[in-house]
Amino acid sequence: MQLTYSTFDSRPSERRRAWQRAIADIYFPLELAFPGTRVFEGTLDAWTLGPVSISRNCSNGVLYRRHEQHLLEEQDENYLVTVPELAEVRFVQDGRDVSCSPGGFLIERSHLPYEFSHRDPASLWVLKVPNAVLEARIRRPERLATLRFDARSGAGALFVDMLRLAVARISEFDAASRHLIGNQLVELLAAAVAADERLLMGSSTSVRNAHLCRAEAVIRSRLADPQLSPQSVADACGISLRYLQQIFEAENTTVGGQIRAQRLALCDERLRDPRFRGSISEIAYECGFSDQAQFSRNYRARFGCTPRQTRAEAQRGC
Known part of the structure; x- marks a missing residue:
């Protein structure tokens, strides 16, 4: 338009x-x-x-x-x-x-x-x-x-x-x-x-920032894996879980919180995308959520509406 x-x-x-x-x-x-x-x-x-x-x-x-x-x-x-x-x-x-x-x-x-x-x-x-x-x-x-x-x-x-x-x-x-x-x-x-x-400027050292960027890249690349966890991210980065947690704590967040936030953002993007014709449960599964009820609760808490409402709004706009 x-x-x-x-x-x-x-x-x-x-x-x-x-x-x-x-x-x-x-x-x-x-x-x-x-x-x-x-x-x-x-x-x-x-x-x-x-x-x-x-x-x-x-x-x-x-x-x-x-x-x-x-x-x-x-x-x-x-x-x-x-x-x-x-x-x-x-x-x-x-x-x-x-x-x-x-x-x-x-x-x-x-x-x-x-x-x-x-x-x-x-x-x-x-x-x-x-x-x-x-x-x-x-x-x-x-x-x-x-x-x-x-x-x-x-x-x-x-x-x-x-x-x-x-x-x-x-x-x-x-x-x-x-x-x-x-x-x-x-x-x-x-x-x-x-x-x-x-x-990258902030309280973290350049080494910590490098690990942070690597961890975020690992999370983005593996969102579809329901087994993605803080431990698996730490293993992929070659650092200890405690050190990874400290890096994210310095950014006022957690590893699990970042994984959830990235998954919800990806789900929201696909719900609003007219190219994605799959069901809401399929979108949730493809983004790493294995429990649709939990996904719906988290989505509503993050965006203030249900996945179904978002999908309906996107379809009306087409």
Whole structure:
């Protein structure tokens, strides 16, 4: 589905208000300030690809503010991955101030106040990713906020290229294919940021972080195995169970909790994916749950609804 907004559809005196409504519809509520006195011009196009959306935002200079009051009624956290094509942008959140020029991208978190601005006319690509989708691939994705990443080479460049190409060819794909492409974009994003040393900074030593990354990779690769346990993860990493537990405790979680969280995230992704036609019990089994009742309880506790409700909602959206 594509949504298109243009200020040229509004009278000059109404354009700023119309732009604010369009921004709220595509992203979330924000306060806008418009520098200068010139008549505002902007176009905003958005496309849905399964769990994520892509937008192209072209406008004169704007200052966007996300305030505490905007967060009061917001339940679902999202991340905006912003790729400037034209002009430098500035982002301020949680006491950090970062600028990003064409050739890079930065990440904004919806559940904290922030300011985002560009003084000159700008063209931006924006990928909106729900927290649950990103969290299934990147541990503690809140660490990404305010970081600027290189998009000139490697996985970062491939991520941006695919972002543009997905929109250019989106009319050729059905709902199932768009869902697949959306997930592949998130996989590329994860690949682009995962190797960044800034994500490994914390209380753990580099050796502990290396073991942590290895353990998380083992968990992701073996989610379908109902026998996956903290001991088997420790064995695969060549470390003791107690040492593995200490590593995860330093991250305020447990090995078993991480296994369960990754399985639930994978189940949720498949329940929302129109390509997966299997039953709910088959999805649970394929993700390593051997007890469907236990799976349903854990799923409802994590997502606030039953697997059947999620499946029904996904089918209505097709």
